[in-house]
Amino acid sequence: MAEATETKTPLFPPMPAEIRNIRIALAVVITAVALYAPFYFDETNNKIISQALYLAIAAMGLNLLTGFNGQVSIGHGAFFGLGAFTSARLMADYNWTFEATIPLVAVLTGVFGLLVGFPALRVRGLYLALVTLGLAVLFPQVANKPLLKGDRAIALVQPKPSGFESLIDGLDDDQWKYYVCLVVLVVLFVAAWNLTRARPGRAMVAVREQELAAATQGVNLSVTKVATFAISAAYAGVAGSLSVMIDGLASATNPAAYFQLSIEFLVALVIGGTATILGPVVGAFIVVILRRNTSDLIEGKEVLSPAIFGAALIALVYLLPDGVVGGIRRLFARVGQRRTSYEVATDTT
């Protein structure tokens, strides 16, 4: 690369104009679509889209941990569930409005993430994946008594708050819920974007690439890893909390449910693109669409639905080994004739 010969290259060099223009146009279109979507779709589809949004938030949390920091977790369903149960319990027993439970859930799951993050310092790689797997499998059984009082489920129907009548009068219930999800998603994604481009984010990536080298450069390994774990758990918790609002239910009846959720987070992350900001959203939509639409694709052969989902996953990984967003980036790089060093720095190896 020609730039490498220069004495000093800026960390984020200016993007080629074509790419910047495409990006700006894309951002405008996406914003418009996101704002208009709930009026275009019907109630069922709005619910599905909202599900994709909370799945995206959880996948983003996992992205911080797995994509940027390199700690693989297949147990984030446990944090998701903790968020869901806490919100549900607060709303059912203490008459909290849903929106008020979100900050509390974020703090609670963050603390819980800290508690898991400390032992996670000792185990790494595959072993960490298995310990977190255990967490997800255990969670519904252990949480059933204290959080669900042994009922195995809390069903809730929470209407939109009646406070700001004039502001949200025109919105139906499903539209209001969609916008709540959207706002939370945007706030959390902007936060994640800033985090990953700042000093802590670079520390996270350095730890992922080579722990010893990062440590010799003055990165505090323990603080970085544990803090990432806590933040990532908080994301999953908030997502779980949103799921209670969207689905109207927090349930521990299926013991494998939170394990399956953890898998969905990971799948959304990888097929969207690890260590990218938009990847989790793209991946979440792909997962939700695949999960919905494979169930009635072939008449009378519902058992085949997981097979189609599985085959689609394998095909996606084949065709786009660095995820959808990674694939688009490569396309952009070709358009711009060169890759910026920012893209090189965030590529996963």
Place this chain on the structure above:
Amino acid sequence: MQLFLEQVFNGIGAGAVYASVALALVLIYKSTGLLNFAQGEMALFSTYVTWWLAAEKDIDIVPAIVLSCAFAFVAGAAIERILIRPVEGSTHNPLNVVIVTLGMFLAINSLALLIFGTEQEQMPNVFPKDSYDIGGAALQKETLGLLAMLVGECAVLWALLQKTKLGLRLRGVASNAESSRLVGINTGLMLMLGWGFAAVLGALAGSMVASTRTGFDASLMQIILVYAFAAAALGGFDSLIGAVVGGLLVGVAQSLTTEYVTALDGIETVLPLGLILAVLLVRPNGLFGRRTVERV
């Protein structure tokens, strides 16, 4: 005492199955460095093949298992070549291959449902159903059979890996694929063989455990896989002995808690997972695992 002994025996029987699946997981981990989530479902499919040969084609159960193992070997090798190899390797995101095994997990399970139906099936008995009496406690012949299967697997694996040229090549690829290629070993073929052997271990375990149950369906291997994960992590993921010890420990611990710890009624899975957590906190690479040395 008698009840205690019986529980220990039952635990050993279950543990032999976990150990067998854990051996398969370790075999694949050692050669390719990845966790195969589809191991249980691959075993399930072979179990259905055994059942189909025995129940529908009227082949005796033992030759049926042998045929099914041959099928598993070929299928395992083919999966490595066709599905795993293209996404595996240092140039790819290591998570991609995890996604592929998860995709296989879903796909194989639903293919089995589609081909063999969703009803409970009965596998013909491999071992006699009666039991020996040891100090008043009943020792099922099945337990001995499962244990014999495990010992047999260990003996064959040991002989293969330590006493043959092929085993030397397999071990070479497991410890350093790059260098093995330089000295002329066909690493691709070795990986295919590794997956084939692992699939055979799974097929054996699946067929045997199905024959000891009153019926089996497509969920047979899922809980067994979780216990096998626990066993492999407990023993250390790069140790074959560890897998065996881990499997037996998990089996016995599970059977004893089910009997004696009423506080955990209905949530017995807490135990193996709690056990892994405790062991990994003290020994992060499992009981028999080797510490990885990092170079900058």
